[in-house]
Amino acid sequence: MCCSVGFARSLGLALLPLALCCILANLLLLFPMGETTYIQNNQLASYILYFGGLGGGGLLMLVPAVVFITLGKCNCCWNDSLMMCGSVLAAIIGLVGSGYCFLISGLALFQGPQCFNNRWSYPFEGQGGRYLLQPETWSQCLQPVHIIEWNVTLLCILLGSAVLEFIICLLQLGNGLINAVCRPCCYKQEYSLNA
Template sequence: MCCSVGFARSLGLALLPLALCCIVANLLLLFPMGEITYIQQDRLASYIWYFGGLGGGGALMLFPAVVFITLGKCNCCWNESLMMCGSVLAAVVGLVGSGYCFVMSGFGLVQGPQCFTSLGWSYPFADQSGRYILQPETWSRCLQPVHIVEWNVTLLFVLMGLAVLEFIICLCQLGNGLVNAVCRPCCYKQEYSLNA
């Protein structure tokens, strides 16, 4: 049990910086090139407002991180199997949060940024199903905000990468918790029968 708790704590410590990076990346999406005028004028892409990084990959991910880190530290009446079941539930919450972050970031990439073009404010890449990402020569269609395509593509790919890492970590703890919650009672029965 000590090994599995230590493993869970290390996973929780790994989740914390990933969650903080997701929050920062999502906040940067709200302020293209560090400017606040576009958020004031509601000129941001619609999927940015779903807060995939801030909510799913960030705030929601703090719950499993804290649960994993504090696993086994409270001296309460919970038995070891129940603690691992709690960590399984926290891992499921983490899987949902990282999945949400990944999906929202993917939708944001497919939609592309809202920007000012020669035809006014629009989503010039919305009908391309994400092909614009591999065609940087077309990015100059966005005149304002300056470099908005690079800004969005970079940050959304960062969010997707962080979400994948979070998903893998939570999946590892899901497996760790399930194995310990299911197998631990069996081990106790074997130990009891051997001692008897």
Template sequence: MCCSVGFARSLGLALVPLAFCCILANLLLLFPMGEITYIQQDRLASYIWYFGGLGGGGLLMLIPAVVFITLGKCSCCWNESLMMCGSVLAAVVGLVGSGYCFVVSGFSLVQGPQCFTSLGWSYPFADQGGRYLLQPETWSRCLQPVHIVEWNVTLQCVLLGLAVLEFIICLLQLGNGLVNVICRPCCYKQEYSLNA
């Protein structure tokens, strides 16, 4: 049990910086090139307002992080099993949050940014199914904000990567918690019968 609790705590500690990086990346998406003009004029891509990084990969991910870190504070047996069940539920919350972040970032990448082109404000890459990502020569169609395609692609890819890492960490704890919840009573009965 001590090993699995230590493992869960280390996973929780790993989730904290990932969650804060997701929050930061999402906040940067709200202010292209550090400017507030575009948020005031509602010129941001629609998927940015789904807050995949801020909500799913960020704030929601702090729930499993806190649960994993505080795991094993009580030494009685019933509470150990109960806490492992709690960690399993927290891991599921983490899987949902990281999955949400991944899906929103993916859709945002496929849609591309909203920007000012020679035809006015539009989503010039929305009908390409993400092919523009492999055609950087077309990115100059976006005249304003300057370098918005690079800005969005970089931050959305960061969010995708962070969401994958968070998903893996929560999946590891889900497996760890389930093994302990299922095997702990068996091991406990064996210990009891050997001592008797």
């Protein structure tokens, strides 16, 4: 039996909270400990300003989420195979968005935060992320307070969300390709959802 439109809808519903989580995590990264002075003074890590969570894992991920959820609900002249091809394109957009979120979050994690210790700098840059395994070195960042814990927690949330989004979009890519190719020979009836 070929994969169903219901499966795509459930994947879309799973993408929504992940996208919102990425948006929230990225917004929190912009305001360490709820303070606005660091973004106003350009004292945030450079990769955070690339908006991997807000753009890639968040807003861009809303495109496949909405397409997957509304799949089959449109009473237009498109046939089922064409709708599944549209879901494949939306899944590719999701793969790009989640990949961007993962890449930017990983680079920000390896770079480490910009913090104050006699001057504003990146004290952990060039260490390849080794500082993550050495929490005793984190105290050299005096401002923002607890910036390493703040960044590590939120960037790990972004990384995890991006991986889940990537898997979900990959599943729908396979689902859409199989249905676009096999649907004409696999199904003789149309879908109907009854509440």
